[in-house]
Amino acid sequence: MIDLDKAAHKVSGFLSERIPVEKLNFHSMVEKKEVPIHKMSWGYYTGGLTMFFFMIQVVTGLFLLFYYQPTVSDAHVSVEYISHHVAGGALIRNMHAWSSSCMIFCAMVHLLTAFAMKSFEKPREITWIAGVLLLFITFTFGFTGYLLPWNQIAVNATKVGLQSVEYVGQYLPGQLADVPRILRETFQGEASVGQSTLGRFYALHVVILPLLLASLLGLHLLMVQLHGMSQGVDKPAKKAEKFISIFVFKDLSLWATVFLALFVVALCIPFDSFLPFPLLAPFNALGSTPQGIKPEWYFFFVYYPLELLPFWVILLASMIAVTVMIFAPWIFKGTSRRTLGFITLSASVYLVVMTVFGEQIYEFFKH
Amino acid sequence: MSLCTTRKHLLDLAEPALGASGFAVFAALACCTFFSLPAFSYPEFQEFVEKHSHKTVNCAMCHTNENGPVGEGKGQIGSLSPDEMKRLNSARGALEAGQNVDSPILNKFGNEIIKAVGKKKFVQLKSDPSKLFDALPGKSDLDGDGIPDAQEYMDGTDTLNKFHGDPGKLFFVNLSRYKLHIVLAIIAVLSLNFGLLHLVKGISILQSKKGD
Numbered sequence: 152m153i154d155l156d157k158a159a160h161k162v163s164g165f166l167s168e169r170i171p172v173e174k175l176n177f178h179s180m181v182e183k184k185e186v187p188i189h190k191m192s193w194g195y196y197t198g199g200l201t202m203f204f205f206m207i208q209v210v211t212g213l214f215l216l217f218y219y220q221p222t223v224s225d226a227h228v229s230v231e232y233i234s235h236h237v238a239g240g241a242l243i244r245n246m247h248a249w250s251s252s253c254m255i256f257c258a259m260v261h262l263l264t265a266f267a268m269k270s271f272e273k274p275r276e277i278t279w280i281a282g283v284l285l286l287f288i289t290f291t292f293g294f295t296g297y298l299l300p301w302n303q304i305a306v307n308a309t310k311v312g313l314q315s316v317e318y319v320g321q322y323l324p325g326q327l328a329d330v331p332r333i334l335r336e337t338f339q340g341e342a343s344v345g346q347s348t349l350g351r352f353y354a355l356h357v358v359i360l361p362l363l364l365a366s367l368l369g370l371h372l373l374m375v376q377l378h379g380m381s382q383g384v385d386k387p388a389k390k391a392e393k394f395i396s397i398f399v400f401k402d403l404s405l406w407a408t409v410f411l412a413l414f415v416v417a418l419c420i421p422f423d424s425f426l427p428f429p430l431l432a433p434f435n436a437l438g439s440t441p442q443g444i445k446p447e448w449y450f451f452f453v454y455y456p457l458e459l460l461p462f463w464v465i466l467l468a469s470m471i472a473v474t475v476m477i478f479a480p481w482i483f484k485g486t487s488r489r490t491l492g493f494i495t496l497s498a499s500v501y502l503v504v505m506t507v508f509g510e511q512i513y514e515f516f517k518h
Numbered sequence: 519m520s521l522c523t524t525r526k527h528l529l530d531l532a533e534p535a536l537g538a539s540g541f542a543v544f545a546a547l548a549c550c551t552f553f554s555l556p557a558f559s560y561p562e563f564q565e566f567v568e569k570h571s572h573k574t575v576n577c578a579m580c581h582t583n584e585n586g587p588v589g590e591g592k593g594q595i596g597s598l599s600p601d602e603m604k605r606l607n608s609a610r611g612a613l614e615a616g617q618n619v620d621s622p623i624l625n626k627f628g629n630e631i632i633k634a635v636g637k638k639k640f641v642q643l644k645s646d647p648s649k650l651f652d653a654l655p656g657k658s659d660l661d662g663d664g665i666p667d668a669q670e671y672m673d674g675t676d677t678l679n680k681f682h683g684d685p686g687k688l689f690f691v692n693l694s695r696y697k698l699h700i701v702l703a704i705i706a707v708l709s710l711n712f713g714l715l716h717l718v719k720g721i722s723i724l725q726s727k728k729g730d
Contacts, residue, residue, distance in 0.1 A: 182725070234681055241681060393722070395718075395721065395722070395725070396718035396719065396721055396722040396725075399718060400714055400715060400718040403711075403714050403718075404711050404714065404715075407707045407710050407711050407714075408707065408711075410707065411703055411704060411707045414700075414703050415693075415700055415703070418692060418696050418699060418700070419688065419689045419690075419692035419693050419696065420685050420688055420689050420692070421681035421682065421683075421688065423681055423682060424675070424681065424682050424683055424684070424685045424688055425685055427573045427574040427575065427674070428575070428578070428579075428675060428676035428679065428682050429574055429575065429576040429578060429584065430574070431676075431679075431682070432578065432584060435584075438584070438585070441574070441576070442574045443574045
């Protein structure tokens with residue numbers, strides 16, 4: 152029989168080590184905080200950048216909310232209206248689209264650098280797990296937001312995505328096999344992707360996910376401030392800079408510069424111009440599925456392998472990857488930073504190759 | 519299918535006359551035979567653009583309906599009203615360049631093509647669709663995105679959507695178009711950075727004084 156007192160003692164011991172109450176004050180968390188300076192110091196800025204892009208998402212998303220209509224009859228028209236008739240609407244929509252991609256890119260880079268720097272080491276396990284969950288939420292943001300313009304690629308890609316969720320059930324034992332189907336039905340809301348799906352994805356995208364993300368981000372930031380920046384390298388850095396004012400200024404300065412770059416890109420390159428125009432036409436339920444349906448670029452690393460390999464291989468690989476990511480603080484407890492760096496490099500090469508050359512690799516093996 | 523549809527349409531038009539005399543029936547059928555040509559679509563152009571641009575395009579590049587002129591849908595022959603049929607037949611008669619065309623089965627770009635090259639030359643271009651690039655007016659830019667229609671035809675992008683074009687070309691066109699906005703944004707960011715620097719410096723001086 153489990154000794155409840157012992158278990159409670161263990162949990163409270165774990166939490167008190169990870170959440171030192173005596174440090175919960177402005178002096179310890181802000182004034183006293185220092186940031187080490189070493190060859191990997193740039194990695195400390197990636198988290199801030201991700202948060203900055205999230206802030207842009209919130210602000211531009213609020214503007215889009217003024218005009219967007221989450222109904223199958225009006226969604227596409229309202230997006231067209233925003234782009235063509237609302238003053239600054241095209242810019243805001245483009246900034247929203249570009250910054251969503253930038254947010255996902257920065258979140259992935261942040262996770263990879265944090266892994267290479269072994270930033271998950273005790274007592275930062277909660278920070279790490281919150282970060283991994285934040286990355287998953289960010290991907291879900293991308294998936295739910297993709298449907299909202301209600302064009303050909305949006306609806307057809309969502310259909311494929313939801314269908315993939317249901318396939319997972321085939322490989323699960325017993326009653327668990329029904330869970331993916333129930334999940335798909337819950338999010339889809341009707342027999343095919345339609346009004347209920349759009350309504351649910353809209354609610355997820357603008358209310359549920361932002362609330363979840365804000366809560367987890369709060370926890371993540373609290374933990375970062377409580378424990379300070381991780382050492383990052385094997386030898387403790389000889390130099391450090393004050394969090395207030397040097398690091399904060401550098402961070403804000405970087406944000407301003409990145410904002411300028413985002414503004415110029417959003418002003419000059421419409422995000423939709425990367426897609427063939429037939430895919431941007433309003434979804435036609437009676438029409439045939441157009442060619443070239445694929446997810447956003449940040450899902451290519453799983454999409455192209457999924458097209459080439461059996462479903463169970465990708466499912467197994469994904470489950471292993473997710474488990475390893477979540478339990479990294481315990482799995483890689485004694486691993487050197489050199490080994491972690493090698494793993495990170497391999498993962499990065501895979502991600503870049505599948506994202507940039509995934510289509511060519513697919514064509515090569517299929518023909 | 520389109521021929522049948524058109525015949526049906528003409529017979530509908532001639533319906534009041536049918537009861538009048540056998541001659542009217544003959545006249546209607548003659549109309550059907552001589553004036554209602556089958557709805558030609560020209561997939562050679564679509565195939566060329568897809569091959570050249572490596573992008574998926576569909577009939578909506580030139581036609582009103584994304585599935586082309588044949589069918590019963592919006593902008594397809596089977597659904598045209600008598601007035602639209604009249605406009606269609608008038609457009610079919612635009613054999614030479616320079617005639618204003620307003621075919622209901624073509625979109626603005628499709629009509630522009632027929633106006634610029636004429637139906638006769640357009641049909642000839644089927645054998646080498648790349649020559650349509652030279653045949654189209656170099657300055658015509660229906661969507662006003664800064665990329666000429668002829669270039670958009672080669673790039674496989676939407677000639678009627680100012681937010682769709684080759685990303686690289688759009689970047690340089692818009693960079694030049696919005697240079698004032700960009701300069702103002704640069705000034706704003708530099709000013710912000712300058713202000714932040716002094717604000718944070720001030721805070722740190724205050725903090726060090728407090729520490730003393």
